[in-house]
């Protein structure tokens with residue numbers, strides 16, 4: 552494939568703390584040769600592995616963005632052995648707009664991998680991340696949350712892998728991150744995601760869901776800040792052992808299939824029965840869907856179809872037909 556048109560205005564092989572931008576072409580009516588500046592920070596010293604940490608893949612997910620800003624400022628190059636590459640606001644146009652999707656073209660950046668060098672902003676940035684940054688790395692973690700729509704128990708998220716050694720290395724990395732939950736998924740359509748791109752290059756990689764609701768939750772931010780430093784300790788970039796959280800070891804769980812989801816059958820306002828993190832029973836009431844179009848009709852009751860941990864709940868009140876309003880996880 553053709554070389555990337557994206558220019559890194561920071562020396563990826565430099566030493567110390569280097570901050571700059573990726574200059575990504577974005578032609579406009581008033582600036583034919585215009586570029587969009589995506590912030591990048593490299594902290595490197597001595598010899599050791601390279602870790603790529605990314606946030607702002609979706610712009611309305613804030614714990615990762617702020618944790619990586621904190622890491623960019625606070626990581627002391629003298630204490631680093633290896634290289635840390637940080638993209639705190641990877642899909643910058645979506646981050647600046649506080650939106651999941653791009654205000655440029657409505658694209659979901661996490662469905663753009665492995666990208667296309669001349670496929671427009673999101674595709675060319677994805678291509679640069681995949682073809683230039685990932686080959687430098689031994690470890691990668693992409694920091695997500697539930698966004699405006701969902702709230703999720705803070706979790707490291709990995710894939711079920713056929714390669715048992717890679718599976719073990721992935722789980723060891725997730726254990727070190729130390730979120731309350733480690734969720735292992737067999738994703739049906741993981742192909743265009745950054746996590747799948749990293750896995751296909753043989754990199755030990757994780758995604759995550761670290762809260763949500765379109766806000767920055769201080770407790771989830773603390774989990775994320777500790778988690779990214781733990782990951783650097785696990786990789787050997789920082790000295791010392793990972794620090795456990797006050798919630799104890801990460802609970803290994805999975806969402807086996809769509810039967811663990813509750814979907815809204817029509818548009819409405821969602822009233823959830825349980826708080827996020829509750830233990831729920833199969834058949835128990837999940838909540839009520841209120842219909843403004845039919846004032847005299849009673850709300851529609853929906854039930855859980857599996858027992859387990861209420862891992863994800865609808866945060867935004869307004870839902871459309873087909874939206875998930877609850878996701879149940881069960882122990883592995």
Ligand SMILES: [Zn+2]
Nearest residue numbers: 609612695696
């Ligand atoms: Zn996301």
